[in-house]
Amino acid sequence: MDNERDILHKILDDDAGEDEKKIITRRIETDPGLRQEFTGLLHAVQMLEESEQREAPAFFTAEVMKKLPKRSPSVLARLREFLFNSRVLRWNMASAMATAVILVAVIVSFSRPHDGPDLTTAAATGEAATVRLTFYSPQAQRVAVAGDFNKWKTDAHEMKGTDGMWSIDLKLKPGVYTYSFVVDGKTWVPDPGAESYVDDGLGSRNAVLRVNI
Amino acid sequence: MTKTNITLWPMTLVLLLLFAMPSWTIAAEKIYPDGFSKVLETSTLSRTEQAEVNAKAVNAVSAGVPPEDVEVILSRAINRKTDAGTINRFLDTSMSTKKEGLPLGPVVDRIEQGLSKGVPPERIAAASERLAAKLAEARPLVDSLIRDGMTPKRSAEREEAIKSSARALEKSIPAEELKGMGTAVRDKRGSLPLFTGAVDTATYFAGSGMPAATASRLVRNAVDKGYSTRDLDSMVKHVDAEVKRGTRAEEAAAKMDRENMQNEPGMDRRDMRSGMMNNRGAGTGPGMGGHMR
Structure with missing residues (x-):
């Protein structure tokens, strides 16, 4: 029975061989239970194929993760995560301009000639x-x-x-x-x-x- | 992290940086919370004068004059019983030099040196003001050379060139002569430090009693011949040696000119230089006046 179900799934996935298809066709004709199961699965696949393909929102994962209950990891783990986890930074013009100002200020302050005694x-x-x-x-x-x-x-x-x-x-x-x-x-x-x-x-x-x- | 938080981060950093930039002012306030009132308390100045000088000293520090220099100037001026007006002149000159972005070192050095040597304060004030004016006159001259392609490799090179040019102007070497020297250096594809060296050499000759015109002509000729900074040093030593033998600086220059003319047609400049240096040793080593161990 399990073997027949496996073949059913293969047929639905379009992976079954000709021999397997013949076997299942014969079994469906003789076994009403299996026929019902196959018809149900076939409808489900058709529904999925006909349904609209929707893209997940851009920050879907981040939003889901945010809603998950928070654990309190150790300081070391948080540090490791902060340093080594890859992340997506969201920028806007204000952030970019502020960073540019910082960079310019740092460069200017380091390159300012030193005045002092001779x-x-x-x-x-x-x-x-x-x-x-x-x-x-x-x-x-x-x-x-x-x-x-x-x-x-x-x-x-x-x-x-x-x-x-x-x-x-x-x-x-x-x-x-x-x-x-x-x-x-x-x-x-x-x-x-x-x-x-x-x-x-x-x-x-x-x-x-x-x-x- | 929310979007607002991310935006706030750099903003906070900018604010922190803006507060941290005038760190010298903050440092000065930490070291001198009451300004320089403790230094001034020992003076014979009236309370009003003390407050006036103190306010000016604090302003000078805020403008970027190092607080340790302000303290040295104040304490020495008080020891010399300098009046409030002249102390204010010292502080004003230092502050305006700094505010104008001119090299402050020579001005502060002249005030500190004069006070230490016991030179009358009025004369120190006049000398430092004159130097500040010459620095202001020298800056556009040097900047024009830089614009014409004599690009400094380090920011200090420009400052050194300004200081040297100011000293030359003080020695009555005309600005036109300095420009001429600059053009000669540039034509020989020389660097800004070579120009500084040439100006220093001319100033040195002028300070040794040589007429300013002769000094600048001699150095300009040397630059035209392709002298390096080391060659110019050797030239100084040569004239010095002649002066020590009792020759007048002007005569020493004339003698050098004659030697150069005789050597020019067939003699390589390097040969001439090595001949000049026989009496004085190489340019490297312990330096003048000291013996390096």
Whole structure:
């Protein structure tokens, strides 16, 4: 009986062979029950074929899923789902424009040139080099070096003195710097050992220090 | 997630970003909640003057002047017993320079340096205002070179060119000469940093006592001959060495011109350069005035 039903379904699906069709035709003639079942199935198939084909709404799955009772998955599962589940993003003009504004703002904020003291603009990116400055001044009690690398602070870089020879090691990035020695906190002396000097725009001169690596 | 929620997301981000953009202002307010009143309290200024200076200092920070620079200027000015009017001039110059989008570093550096060196505040104010005016004059000059094809590879290159041109203008090198130098660099397919180097060299010569016209002519000739930035450095060292030997800067330039003319017909420029550099060593190394370890 089950075998006959299988053949019936094959016939309806148009998959049955000629022999199977002959067998079933004979059985339908002799078995009213089977004939009734076959007629019923045939009507059902015809109804389905004649009925209008309708497309599912665009967000049918999402809407159905939304109506399903909610479970509360673990945080990890939710994170995994958030990160790895494929999804369809629905956009509108407001979202697109807002995102564009964000991107432009981020790019502008990152590309905005940095303004600050001359040190940052003079010094290119690169590793700092150690530069030794020396100055002979036997009368001096205290000597410091002040320049554009320390905002001209007279107490930020004190030099060490031995027998009138003062020295200091400075760590500076590659670039061009201007500086002077400050003797006893009041007398400004451009480094006599410097190879070049530059006008400070205030009626005096500074030594120039070029740091190359 | 509903459609409304999705739209709200980016909107919220935009708002957050707009609030986060002036982060320096927020940072300044966190560091200086009362403005600079604590710094000003130690001054001999009247209460009204203190309030006026404080308001201006806060405005300067809001305009983008780094708060640490404002604090340095205020504390040094107070130590030098500078009057409120001159302090306000320092702040106004810094603020307007920043607002106009000009390089702020040189202006702030001049004020800080002048105050540290004990230069009379009036003179510092005048010198910084003059520099700000020269920066404003230099910017269109540099921008015209950029428009003519001397495109900077980094945004800092434009700023450096503006700073150098402003320093040159301060040294009375005419804008026309700078344009000429720019055209010469462009004709040799040189870069904006080469133009900056050429301008710096001319400024240096002018600052060493050479007449501005001679300095710019010498450098322009060098650029016309295809000198590189390193060649220009060597030129500076050459003139320096001559000056140290007691030669006047102008004579040193004339001597260099003569040497160049003699060398020109048959001598390769590279040979000439190596000859020039024999006395001074290579361009790389510890640099001027220091000994790199």
